[in-house]
Amino acid sequence: MIEFYAEIRLVHIWSVILSGTIFFLRGLALLAGEGKAPGRIAMSMPVKLASYTVDTVLLTAALMLMTVVQQYPFIDPWLTVKVVLLAVSVGLGVAAFRFARTRAERAGLWAAALAVFLFIVSVARAHDALGIFAG
Numbered sequence: 515m516i517e518f519y520a521e522i523r524l525v526h527i528w529s530v531i532l533s534g535t536i537f538f539l540r541g542l543a544l545l546a547g548e549g550k551a552p553g554r555i556a557m558s559m560p561v562k563l564a565s566y567t568v569d570t571v572l573l574t575a576a577l578m579l580m581t582v583v584q585q586y587p588f589i590d591p592w593l594t595v596k597v598v599l600l601a602v603s604v605g606l607g608v609a610a611f612r613f614a615r616t617r618a619e620r621a622g623l624w625a626a627a628l629a630v631f632l633f634i635v636s637v638a639r640a641h642d643a644l645g646i647f648a649g
C-alpha cells in the first residue's frame with residue numbers, strides 16, 4: 515500500500531476539505547432558512563447521504579494512512595488528539611443539527627464544531643498534539 519501513499523494522502527486531504535465545506539454550508543443554510551427551502555435542503559436525505567459518504571471516505575483513507583506511516587492513535591499523541599477531537603466535533607455537530615432548540619444555541623454549537631475541526635487540521639499539519647499552539 516505504501517506505493518499509493520501520496521494518492522491516499524490526497525484523498526484524505528480532499529475529503530477533509532469536502533467534509534468541512536459541507537458541514538459549513540449545511541449550518542449556514544440551516545441558520546439562514548429554518549423551515550424554509552435552504553433549511554429543508556440542508557437536512558434533506560441527499561445532502562445527509564453526501565455528508566456520510568465523504569466522512570466514510572475520509573476515515574477509510576485515515577485508516578490506510580495510519581498503516582502506511584505506522585503511526586497510531588493511543589500510541590502517537592497527535593493521532594490520539596485527532597481521534598478524540600473528531601468525536602468532540604461530531605458530537606457538537608449532532609447537537610447543533612439535531613438537539614439545539616434555539617437559533618443562538620444552533621449557531622454556537624455549529625461554530626464550536628467548526629473551530630474544533632479547524633484545530634484538528636492544525637494538529638494534522640503540525641504532526642503535534644498542540645496544533646497551532648505548538649511552540
Ligand code: HEM
Pocket residue numbers: 523526527530573576577579580583585587593596597600631632634635638639
Ligand atoms: C480520526 C481519524 C483520523 C486519523 C486516524 C488520521 C490519520 C492521519 C494520518 C496517519 C495522516 C498522514 C500523516 C503523514 O503523512 O505523515 C493524516 C494526514 C492528515 N490528516 Fe488525518 N486522520 C484522521 C482524521 C482527520 C481529520 C478529521 C482531519 C481534519 C479535520 C484530518 C486532517 C489531516 C490533514 C490535513 C493531513 C495532512 C497533514 C500533512 O500535511 O501531512 N485528519 N491523517
